[in-house]
Amino acid sequence: xxxxxxxxxxxxxxxxxxxxxxxxGGGMHYKMLSLDTDTGACTMTVKLDGGYAQxxxxxxxxxxxxxxxxxxxxxxxxVGKGHYFFVPAGHAMPAWRSAQGCLLLMMxxxxxxxxxxxxxxxxxxxxxxxxxxxxxxxxPWALGNVTKPNVASGCLIKLLNFNDRSHALTFLYCxxxxxxxxxxxYHDCAEESYHLWGDSWMMQFGTVPTGGYFWRPxxxxxxxxxxxxxxxxxxxxxxxxxxxxxxxxxSTVEENQARAAARTAERDPLLYRWIVQxxxxxxxxxxxxxxxxxxxxxxxxxxxxxPDKNKPFAHSHGQHGQHHHGDDKAHDHDH
Amino acid sequence: xxxxxxxxxxxRNKEERQWLDEEIAEQQLRYQAIVKAMEELAxxxxxxxxxxxxxxxxxxxxxxxxMRVKIQHEDIPLRPDRPHKxxx
Ligand SMILES: [Fe+2]
Numbered sequence: 001x002x003x004x005x006x007x008x009x010x011x012x013x014x015x016x017x018x019x020x021x022x023x024x025g026g027g028m029h030y031k032m033l034s035l036d037t038d039t040g041a042c043t044m045t046v047k048l049d050g051g052y053a054q055x056x057x058x059x060x061x062x063x064x065x066x067x068x069x070x071x072x073x074x075x076x077x078x079v080g081k082g083h084y085f086f087v088p089a090g091h092a093m094p095a096w097r098s099a100q101g102c103l104l105l106m107m108x109x110x111x112x113x114x115x116x117x118x119x120x121x122x123x124x125x126x127x128x129x130x131x132x133x134x135x136x137x138x139x140p141w142a143l144g145n146v147t148k149p150n151v152a153s154g155c156l157i158k159l160l161n162f163n164d165r166s167h168a169l170t171f172l173y174c175x176x177x178x179x180x181x182x183x184x185x186y187h188d189c190a191e192e193s194y195h196l197w198g199d200s201w202m203m204q205f206g207t208v209p210t211g212g213y214f215w216r217p218x219x220x221x222x223x224x225x226x227x228x229x230x231x232x233x234x235x236x237x238x239x240x241x242x243x244x245x246x247x248x249x250x251s252t253v254e255e256n257q258a259r260a261a262a263r264t265a266e267r268d269p270l271l272y273r274w275i276v277q278x279x280x281x282x283x284x285x286x287x288x289x290x291x292x293x294x295x296x297x298x299x300x301x302x303x304x305x306x307p308d309k310n311k312p313f314a315h316s317h318g319q320h321g322q323h324h325h326g327d328d329k330a331h332d333h334d335h
Numbered sequence: 336x337x338x339x340x341x342x343x344x345x346x347r348n349k350e351e352r353q354w355l356d357e358e359i360a361e362q363q364l365r366y367q368a369i370v371k372a373m374e375e376l377a378x379x380x381x382x383x384x385x386x387x388x389x390x391x392x393x394x395x396x397x398x399x400x401x402m403r404v405k406i407q408h409e410d411i412p413l414r415p416d417r418p419h420k421x422x423x
Contacts, residue, residue, distance in 0.1 A: 004362065004366050005366075005422050005423045006362075006365065006366065006369065007369065007422065008369070009365065009369065020350070020354065021350065021351065021354055022350065032358055032361065032362065034362070035355075035358050035359065035362050037359050037362070039342075040347075040351075040355050042358070060342070060343045060344075060345045061342060062341060062342070088341055089341045089342055089343045090341070090343045110341070110342035111342055111345075112347070112351055112354070112355055114345075114351075122343055124341065124343050125341070125343075126341050129341075145400065148399065149398065149399035149400070150399060150400050151400070152397055152400055152401050153400065153401050181397050182387060182390050182391055182394065182395065182396055182397050182403070183396055183397040183398075203380065203383040203384065203387055204373075204380065204421040205373065205376075205421065206376055206379070206380075217423065220421075220423055221421070224383075224387050224390075245397065245398065245399075247387075247388070247391055247396050247406060247411075247412070248412040249384040249387065249388075249412070250412065250414055250415050250419055253423055293412050293413075293415075294412065294413045294415065295409060295410050295411060295412055295413060296408060296409050296410070296411045296413060297407070297408070297409025297410060298409075300410075
């Protein structure tokens with residue numbers, strides 16, 4: 001499996017461990033936040049002792065790095081709190097030093113942590129993708145509306161990385177004190193967050209403090225949301241972010257998945273027909289639990305049984321609602 | 336996990352394999368502790384759910400950004416008769 005659902009977790013609850021993997025300097029300590037059990041990809045909080053020194057080198061994995069506290073000398077450049085690096089696999093970094101020590105967030109995206117001593121890039125390195133920024137000072141806070149529907153006012157972001165193929169995002173986000181947003185969300189992508197400072201609350205998981213963390217696979221309900229004191233955090237998604245908002249606290253991952261597919265069928269019918277259904281012209285979409293879930297006033301589906309002729313892939317089955325498609329779901333369909 | 340950026344294939348050595356196995360075992364323990372803590376939170380969570388379902392009828396449900404609609408009482412979902420979990 002990939003990374004499991006780690007939520008909520010707080011790195012303040014566990015001690016640092018010495019990094020034993022070869023290549024890294026002595027005086028590197030880490031706390032594992034989440035780990036992909038197949039690839040070894042992981043997110044760690046890392047503490048470098050004062051006087052830490054590391055030789056120039058590259059990783060087999062893509063690496064993202066954020067300085068949480070202290071200063072890090074990278075080659076002849078000294079960077080501090082809020083500095084972000086995106087380092088493609090095989091891209092050789094200059095030597096590291098930290099005179100007073102520092103705290104880092106290190107994210108190895110495609111393999112376990114590794115450092116191969118080298119002062120030249122690996123021939124396969126996508127060096128064009130390397131970038132870095134002083135995120136605290138060089139990027140202004142922007143509205144959190146990177147996608148529609150979007151978060152409530154008071155949740156702001158600074159975009160740090162955008163993957164043009166997968167649309168994976170890395171961003172800083174903050175919530176203003178007394179932020180709240182009353183909906184439940186899930187996404188078609190995994191979502192990750194590390195609280196650099198402050199608190200936030202979700203009604204499934206409770207309050208996450210400074211050092212709080214989650215790695216949440218796709219389609220898992222989270223929210224309503226609130227923050228008492230405000231917070232600043234590093235957030236990531238592993239592919240395109242879309243907010244599926246709703247208000248059913250008890251919907252399952254499977255129901256959320258089916259609803260996401262149902263909404264794709266409504267929103268992008270041609271895409272759904274030709275890609276999702278492989279050209280098979282099937283008039284039923286998957287089930288949207290908002291139509292069928294039991295409500296105080298009964299389910300919506302049985303309140304109205306008339307087919308909506310404007311919806312290309314929706315038709316009514318009448319009062320019975322359901323019929324069996326067989327297990328493989330591939331069949332001829334004449335109505 | 337699908338960041339879909341470049342990964343440069345290489346052979347994992349014995350130390351790396353062992354490191355990974357230890358980390359996987361420790362993560363399993365962390366996961367189990369989280370599942371337990373989230374089960375213990377269930378009574379509080381039920382209250383939070385009830386308060387949320389109340390607020391979306393009075394203050395409103397955030398449809399998009401700050402746009403809120405008040406959900407009709409008859410549209411409030413009923414708790415299904417099945418076990419509920421929040422950690423998957
Ligand atoms: Fe989310």
